[in-house]
Amino acid sequence: xxxxxxxxxxxxxxxxxxxxxxxxxxxxxxxxxxxxxxxxxxxxxxxxxxxxxxxxxxxxxxxxxxxxxxxxxxxxxxxxxxxxxxxxxxxxxxxxxxxxxxxxxxxxxxxxxxxxxxxxxxxxxxxxxxxxxxxxxxxxxxxxxxxxxxxxxxxxxxxxxxxxxxxxxxxxxxxxxxxxxxxxxxxxxxxxxxxxxxxxxxxxxxxxxxxxx
Amino acid sequence: xxxxxxxxxxxxxxxxxxxxxxxxxxxxxxxxxxxxxxxxxxxxxxxxxxxxxxxxxxxxxxxxxxxxxxxxxxxxxxxxxxxxxxxxxxxxxxxxxxxxxxxxxxxxxxxxxxxxxxxxxxxxxxxxxxxxxxxxxxxxxxxxxxxxxxxxxxxxxxxxxxxxxxxxxxxxxxxxxxxxxxxxxxxxxxxxxxxxxxxxxxxxxxxxxxxxxxxxxxxxxxxxxxxxxxxxxxxxxxxxxxxxxxxxxxxxxxxxxxxxxxxxxxxxxxxxxxxxxxxxxxxxxxxxxxxxxxxxxxxxxxxxxxxxxxxxxxxxxxxxxxxxxxxxxxxxxxxxxxxxxxxxxxxxxxxxxxxxxxxxxxxxxxxxxxxxxxxxxxxxxxxxxxxxxxxxxx
Ligand SMILES: Nc1ncnc2c1ncn2[C@@H]1O[C@H](COP(=O)(O)OP(=O)(O)O)[C@@H](O)[C@H]1O
Ligand SMILES: [Mg+2]
Numbered sequence: 001x002x003x004x005x006x007x008x009x010x011x012x013x014x015x016x017x018x019x020x021x022x023x024x025x026x027x028x029x030x031x032x033x034x035x036x037x038x039x040x041x042x043x044x045x046x047x048x049x050x051x052x053x054x055x056x057x058x059x060x061x062x063x064x065x066x067x068x069x070x071x072x073x074x075x076x077x078x079x080x081x082x083x084x085x086x087x088x089x090x091x092x093x094x095x096x097x098x099x100x101x102x103x104x105x106x107x108x109x110x111x112x113x114x115x116x117x118x119x120x121x122x123x124x125x126x127x128x129x130x131x132x133x134x135x136x137x138x139x140x141x142x143x144x145x146x147x148x149x150x151x152x153x154x155x156x157x158x159x160x161x162x163x164x165x166x167x168x169x170x171x172x173x174x175x176x177x178x179x180x181x182x183x184x185x186x187x188x189x190x191x192x193x194x195x196x197x198x199x200x201x202x203x204x205x206x207x208x209x210x211x212x213x
Numbered sequence: 214x215x216x217x218x219x220x221x222x223x224x225x226x227x228x229x230x231x232x233x234x235x236x237x238x239x240x241x242x243x244x245x246x247x248x249x250x251x252x253x254x255x256x257x258x259x260x261x262x263x264x265x266x267x268x269x270x271x272x273x274x275x276x277x278x279x280x281x282x283x284x285x286x287x288x289x290x291x292x293x294x295x296x297x298x299x300x301x302x303x304x305x306x307x308x309x310x311x312x313x314x315x316x317x318x319x320x321x322x323x324x325x326x327x328x329x330x331x332x333x334x335x336x337x338x339x340x341x342x343x344x345x346x347x348x349x350x351x352x353x354x355x356x357x358x359x360x361x362x363x364x365x366x367x368x369x370x371x372x373x374x375x376x377x378x379x380x381x382x383x384x385x386x387x388x389x390x391x392x393x394x395x396x397x398x399x400x401x402x403x404x405x406x407x408x409x410x411x412x413x414x415x416x417x418x419x420x421x422x423x424x425x426x427x428x429x430x431x432x433x434x435x436x437x438x439x440x441x442x443x444x445x446x447x448x449x450x451x452x453x454x455x456x457x458x459x460x461x462x463x464x465x466x467x468x469x470x471x472x473x474x475x476x477x478x479x480x481x482x483x484x485x486x487x488x489x490x491x492x493x494x495x496x497x498x499x500x501x502x503x504x505x506x507x508x509x510x511x512x513x514x515x516x517x518x519x520x521x522x523x524x525x526x527x528x529x530x531x532x533x534x535x536x537x538x539x540x541x542x543x544x545x546x547x548x549x550x551x552x553x554x555x556x557x558x559x560x561x562x563x564x565x566x567x568x569x570x571x572x573x574x575x576x577x578x579x580x581x582x583x584x585x586x587x588x589x590x591x592x593x594x595x596x597x598x599x600x601x602x603x604x605x606x607x
Contacts, residue, residue, distance in 0.1 A: 113307030113366075116270055116379075117321050118296035131311045207311045210353035 004181050011166075015185055018162035021083050021155065022148035023193070028084070029091020030141065036092070037099025038125055051097050058093035062086060062151045066158050083155045090151060091144045098140025102133030135208060138201035145193035149186055163189065215246040215269060215377060215411060220278030222264050222434070238264040239434035242278070248376075249407040253424035255414055257457070261434030262413040266379050269411065270299045282377060297321055300370030300378040300408070304386050306362040308354040314340065314365050315350040321373040332372075339368040344398055360391035367399070371406070378410045384419065396422060417458055421446065421465070429454050443469035467541035472576040475536065475543075477557055477566030485510070489518040499552035502527060507563040509533055509556045533558050536565055540580065544573045 004011065036054065040047040065086040070077045073085065106129050114128045153164030166182030169175075202209075222239040239261040246252035254262045267273040269280055271292050280287045287295055308317050318336035323329070340350055343364040354362055363383060370378060384392045384399075400423065403410065414420050420427045421442040429437045429445070431453055438450045446466035449455040459465070481495045482503045492500050492515050499512045502522055511527030518526060533556045534546035546555030547570040554567035 107305075107307070107310070109303055109305040109307035110309060111307075112272070112303060113301065114309070115272055116296055116299075116301035116303075118293040118324060120293060128309060128311075132309075205311070207353045207355065210356050 003177050011185055014161060014163050014165060015189055018152055019189055021162055022152045025084055025087030025091050026145055026148060028088045029095055032092050033095035033099045036096045037103060040100035041103040054093045054096040057089050062154045066155060078159055080160055083160055087148050094144040095140050098137055102136030103129045105136060106132050134201055134204050138197055141197050142194050145197060146190045149190040153186060214248045214283060216281045217242045217244040218279050219243055220275050220280060223276045237433055242436055244428055246409060246411050248409045250425040251410045251412055251423055253412045253420040253427045254430060255417055255420035255427055256430035257432060258415055260430040260432045262430060263381055266381050266411060266413050269379055270296050297325055298375050300375045302366050302370045302380040302383040304382045306366035308362055308365055310354050314352050317365055318369045318372050320369060325373055336372060339371055343368045360387045363387060363395060376409055378408045380412045382414055429457060468539050471537050472540055473579055476572055477568055480567045483522055485522055487522045489520060492518050503564055509558060509564045512551050531556055540577050547573055
């Protein structure tokens with residue numbers, strides 16, 4: 001405990017870096033998954049191709065990705081951009097299916113009514129399908145957030161600063177307290193992500209709380 | 214006017230081998246839905262009603278043939294523009310769950326660029342007009358009953374004041390009591406608005422009640438008969454239509470048109486509070502009790518009155534027919550009356566007299582002979598094509 005208090009500054013700065021490395025890909029991944037999911041929801045044939053290929057991305061081991069990306073991107077091995085890109089890939093892998101499922105979950109009669117009112121397909125996506133998919137997408141984002149927070153810690157193996165450092169460093173020094181601090185800090189960070197996603201989703205979906213009176 | 218000319222829709226059944234059998238959903242349909250009237254498409258499930266309706270707003274593209282609205286070929290119009298000029302109401306309303314009632318209703322006006330304030334004030338008017346409490350405007354669809362959602366669906370379809378409305382079984386998913394209310398209010402609304410309406414149902418009673426004209430379709434999307442409801446009941450063209458129209462069509466046909474001439478009997482009456490002696494002075498079996506304005510309240514069995522006539526001893530089983538009402542209502546009044554004398558009132562609800570079933574029959578025969586004279590002409594006056602009960606309610 002005293003170790004944690006003594007190192008509070010370092011913990012906070014590494015937590016900040018960790019949040020950045022896990023959070024930015026969450027946003028980027030969502031932005032990429034939205035159009036992909038939209039295509040998958042529109043085209044049954046594309047759906048199979050898109051969901052299988054994005055699903056496969058998730059099976060690439062993270063360490064391999066961290067090492068393979070620099071030559072592909074022309075970045076240095078220690079560049080945090082590698083981690084951002086890798087985590088974005090994982091987020092896309094997780095979210096494409098969620099977005100597709102969310103967009104196709106809209107009730108048939110609601111969709112029909114929207115078409116009959118003269119909504120074009122993009123306008124319908126923006127005004128009807130997307131808002132209604134928010135609860136499903138938010139659930140997917142929560143899974144992706146937790147997954148990102150845990151995968152990012154692996155990046156300490158290639159020397160990029162974040163909370164995972166406490167795990168490798170504590171292990172190397174046989175100092176369990178430091179390992180525990182790393183674990184708890186990761187957990188807390190995941191909880192914060194979860195909370196933020198839930199609050200935003202709640203704000204965007206007042207209708208889900210409207211029940212028959 | 215919506216005009217179908219030789220419209221056919223063929224579906225190619227998807228099959229693994231790629232060949233695929235063809236099925237005809239709508240077969241060479243030629244039909245006119247006149248301006249300002251309700252044309253009902255009725256037929257068994259799968260006979261192509263929905264397909265026919267959706268070809269009008271181009272949610273489905275016809276395989277061949279043309280559909281025009283007021284002389285303009287729909288295929289030549291911009292599809293979004295076409296759809297925004299057509300109100301569309303469907304079975305489960307299809308409201309947007311994430312928008313309040315008010316925002317649901319303003320959808321099309323907003324798409325058309327009407328400013329928010331104007332769209333909202335017009336939406337509030339419509340919400341009241343379809344019989345909803347204005348307080349519901351702030352609710353979400355999940356907070357409404359099925360009947361209320363359906364009303365919102367109608368208000369939403371009317372919001373941009375489209376000249377044409379397409380309605381696909383809009384009242385089928387609600388219980389019979391609510392359905393009847395919705396139908397009656399729909400007729401009242403239509404009498405004020407005079408839209409050109411294409412209305413789909415599988416329920417022949419609904420078709421006959423709502424339609425100015427009724428098109429009966431058979432499976433395969435073939436038009437079997439297009440006629441006024443009265444003629445459909447009186448003169449089905451073939452066994453299919455006869456079977457579809459139903460068994461008691463002779464009786465139901467009495468809903469159309471009033472008696473040409475009625476021979477009513479004067480009915481002696483008592484008031485509430487009349488003594489037993491007064492009642493027996495009027496009659497020995499059943500005596501009719503009326504209120505202060507002369508409105509019939511119910512029958513009293515003379516023997517059952519102990520001291521005086523109270524509301525408790527009134528028999529209320531009998532229906533009351535109107536002098537301008539249908540023969541069906543007259544016959545029903547006679548059949549439902551405990552005295553066998555059917556109560557007939559004027560349009561203000563005041564007692565005019567009574568009639569026995571045996572006296573209604575000649576009126577029915579007289580009218581049939583009158584109708585017989587026009588059989589085959591194919592034309593019918595609008596007023597007589599309407600069920601008489603609604604005629605008075607409108
Ligand atoms: N997308 C489609 N593909 C193939 N067949 C269809 C399709 N839509 C409807 N059908 C067929 O066309 C016929 C008419 O359908 P529909 O217009 O929905 O009937 P209704 O509304 O009268 O019940 C049915 O036999 C139905 O199976
Ligand atoms: Mg149908």
